Amino acid sequence: MTKTNAYITTAIPYVNGKPHIGNALDYLLADIWTRYQKQNGRQVRFQVGTDEHGNKIAAKARANNLDPQSYVDGMYGNFKILMGAVGAEYTDFVRTTDQHHVAAVQYIWRRLSQAGLIYKHTYEGWYCMGHEAFFTDKEVHDTSGICPDHQTPYERVSEENYYLRASAFTERIRQAIESGKMKIVPEFRKNEFLELIKNGVQDVSISRPRKNLSWGVSVPDDDTQVMYVWIDALANYITVLGYPDNPEWQTYWPADVQVIGKDILRFHAGIWPAMLLGLDLPLPKVLLVHGFVHVGGAKMSKTVGNVVDPMEIIQNYGADAFRYFFARHIPTQEDGDFTWEKFENAYNGELGNDLGNLVQRVAAMITRYQAGVIGNAPQAEHDMTGYRDAMQHLQFSQALDDVWSSVRSLNQYLERVKPWQIAKQRANDHDAEGHLNEVLAYAASTLLQIADELVPFMPTTAEAIHSIFATGIVPAQITPLFPKIYLHTSNPQAPQDTRK
RNA sequence: CGCGGGGUGGAGCAGUCCGGUUAGCUCGGUUGGCUCAUAACCAACAGGUCGCAGGUUCAAAUCCUGCCCCCGCAACCA
Numbered sequence: 001m002t003k004t005n006a007y008i009t010t011a012i013p014y015v016n017g018k019p020h021i022g023n024a025l026d027y028l029l030a031d032i033w034t035r036y037q038k039q040n041g042r043q044v045r046f047q048v049g050t051d052e053h054g055n056k057i058a059a060k061a062r063a064n065n066l067d068p069q070s071y072v073d074g075m076y077g078n079f080k081i082l083m084g085a086v087g088a089e090y091t092d093f094v095r096t097t098d099q100h101h102v103a104a105v106q107y108i109w110r111r112l113s114q115a116g117l118i119y120k121h122t123y124e125g126w127y128c129m130g131h132e133a134f135f136t137d138k139e140v141h142d143t144s145g146i147c148p149d150h151q152t153p154y155e156r157v158s159e160e161n162y163y164l165r166a167s168a169f170t171e172r173i174r175q176a177i178e179s180g181k182m183k184i185v186p187e188f189r190k191n192e193f194l195e196l197i198k199n200g201v202q203d204v205s206i207s208r209p210r211k212n213l214s215w216g217v218s219v220p221d222d223d224t225q226v227m228y229v230w231i232d233a234l235a236n237y238i239t240v241l242g243y244p245d246n247p248e249w250q251t252y253w254p255a256d257v258q259v260i261g262k263d264i265l266r267f268h269a270g271i272w273p274a275m276l277l278g279l280d281l282p283l284p285k286v287l288l289v290h291g292f293v294h295v296g297g298a299k300m301s302k303t304v305g306n307v308v309d310p311m312e313i314i315q316n317y318g319a320d321a322f323r324y325f326f327a328r329h330i331p332t333q334e335d336g337d338f339t340w341e342k343f344e345n346a347y348n349g350e351l352g353n354d355l356g357n358l359v360q361r362v363a364a365m366i367t368r369y370q371a372g373v374i375g376n377a378p379q380a381e382h383d384m385t386g387y388r389d390a391m392q393h394l395q396f397s398q399a400l401d402d403v404w405s406s407v408r409s410l411n412q413y414l415e416r417v418k419p420w421q422i423a424k425q426r427a428n429d430h431d432a433e434g435h436l437n438e439v440l441a442y443a444a445s446t447l448l449q450i451a452d453e454l455v456p457f458m459p460t461t462a463e464a465i466h467s468i469f470a471t472g473i474v475p476a477q478i479t480p481l482f483p484k485i486y487l488h489t490s491n492p493q494a495p496q497d498t499r500k
Numbered sequence: 501c502g503c504g505g506g507g508u509g510g511a512g513c514a515g516u517c518c519g520g521u522u523a524g525c526u527c528g529g530u531u532g533g534c535u536c537a538u539a540a541c542c543a544a545c546a547g548g549u550c551g552c553a554g555g556u557u558c559a560a561a562u563c564c565u566g567c568c569c570c571c572g573c574a575a576c577c578a
Binding site for chain 2: 297412
C-alpha cells in the first residue's frame with residue numbers, strides 16, 4: 001500500500017524583524033495537521049520559508065552596513081529557530097533568494113506573459129517617500145497633502161509598472177470558492193472574501209521601476225523593472241516543491257491546506273489563484289484562515305509594548321505547553337486572547353492538575369498495588385467521533401476540548417470505582433484482585449488512547465505517556481509531566497507574604 | 501445606509517441556522533467527600549432581567565422590526 005501524499009503550507013514571513021506569535025501560530029497549526037495526517041498514514045510535505053526581497057530589507061541592510069544578501073543570510077535563521085522551538089516538523093524550507101526559486105519565478109513570469117496575462121500600465125498618483133507607497137486621492141485630501149506619519153508632502157508621481165490581469169479569472173475564482181473546490185475555512189471568511197470581490201478581482205501591480213526597487217527578482221527581458229512582492233512571494237508554494245523542473249512537484253500540488261492569517265486572505269484567495277489559473281495549475285483545496293492573537297484584549301503592537309515573545313513561553317514552560325495553549329485556547333479559526341495569567345492557569349490547572357496528575361495517580365496505583373504490572377483487560381474503546389470530526393474540520397481547539405472531557409471522565413471514573421478501596425479489600429475478598437487489575441488496566445488503556453489523540457498536539461507528552469503504559473510494566477520512577485510553575489500567578493502553597 | 505464579528509451568572513465561552521424538558525461548560529466562590537495522586541481529584545450549592553424596546557407564537561436566548569454598545573476589516577505592521 002502506498003501512502004497518499006499530502007501537502008500543507010505556511011505563509012512566509014518577511015525577514016526584517018523578529019519572529020512573533022503570529023508566525024508561531026502558522027507553524028503550529030500546520031504542524032498539528034501534519035502530525036495528524038502522518039498518524040493516519042499519509043506522506044506529508046510541509047513547507048515553511050522566508051520572504052527576503054524588497055526595499056525594507058535593502059534599507060535595513062544599508063543601516064547595518066551590509067549588502068542585502070548578507071543581511072538576509074543573517075536573519076532567516078531566527079525563523080528556523082522558532083520553527084524548531086515550536087517543534088514544527090517541516091520538510092521544506094524556501095527562501096525567496098534561493099537560486100532555484102528566483103529562476104522558477106522568472107519562468108512563471110514568462111509563462112504568464114506568454115499567456116497574455118501581463119501588461120504594462122502607467123500609474124499616476126500621490127506618492128509618499130517614507131512609505132514607499134501610493135495613496136488615494138481621498139487620503140491625500142483628508143490629510144491636506146501631508147503624510148501624517150512622515151510629515152512630508154505627498155508627491156505627484158507617475159510610474160510605469162507591469163500588471164497581472166487577475167480580473168480575467170474573476171468568474172473562475174468565484175466559482176471555485178462558492179463550489180468549495182477551493183474551500184475557505186472558516187465559512188465567514190469565505191463570505192467576507194466573496195463580498196470583497198463582488199465587483200471583480202482587481203488587476204494588481206506586480207513590478208516596480210528598478211530605480212525604486214533594486215532588491216528583488218529581475219523582470220525577464222526588461223532590465224528597467226524588478227518584480228514586486230506578489231509573484232515572487234506567492235510562487236514559493238510551488239517552487240519549493242521543485243516547480244517547474246523537478247516533476248515531483250506534481251505529486252504534491254495542489255496543496256491540501258494553506259495556512260494563512262486573516263490579513264493575507266485577500267492575496268491568497270485572489271492573486272494567488274489568478275497566478276495558478278494563469279499557469280494552468282489546480283487551486284489549493286483549502287485555505288485555513290486563522291485570526292490574530294491579542295494580549296489582554298488589545299492588539300499586540302510594538303508601540304503599546306505588549307508584544308509577547310513565543311520563545312519566552314517555550315523556554316519557561318516547554319514546547320508542548322505552548323502548543324497546548326495556542327491550540328486549545330486560541331480558537332483555531334478566530335481571534336484569541338493571550339495573557340500570562342491565562343496561560344499559567346491553563347498550564348497548572350489543565351496540564352498539571354487534570355492530565356499530569358491523572359497520569360501520576362494511575363501510574364502510582366499500578367506500581368503500588370501490582371508492582372508495576374498492568375495486566376490485561378478489555379481495551380478502552382472510547383468514542384472518538386467527536387475528536388475525528390473536529391480534526392477533519394480543522395477545529396483543533398474543539399478536538400482538544402474533546403480530549404479533555406476524556407481526561408475528566410477518567411478522573412470521575414476513578415473516583416467512582418475507588419481502586420484504593422478495592423486494594424484494601426483484597427485481604428478478605430478473592431474477587432477484588434481481579435477487579436482491581438481490570439480497573440487499573442482500563443485506566444491505563446484509556447490514557448494510551450488519550451496519548452494517541454495528543455500526538456498531533458503534544459508529541460513529547462504523548463510519547464511520555466506512551467512510554468509509561470505501553471510496555472505493560474510501569475517504570476518505578478516517573479517524573480511529573482507538568483510540574484507547577486508560578487511565574488505570573490501566585491502560588492497557593494506559598495506562605496502568606498506578610499510584608500507591605 | 502461600506503463589510504464583518506460579538507453583547508448569555510464574577511471571568512471566559514457553548515447554545516441561536518432547524519423556536520419547546522430544570523439555559524449548558526470551564527475557571528473563580530462556598531460547603532462537603534476522598535486519600536491513589538503534582539495541597540491534586542470528586543460532589544453539591546450559591547450566582548443569570550440570555551444588550552435594550554417592541555412584535556409573532558400555546559411557547560423566544562433562539563424568529564421578525566427598531567435601537568444601543570464593543571471589536572475587527574476597509575489602509576502591504578501575521
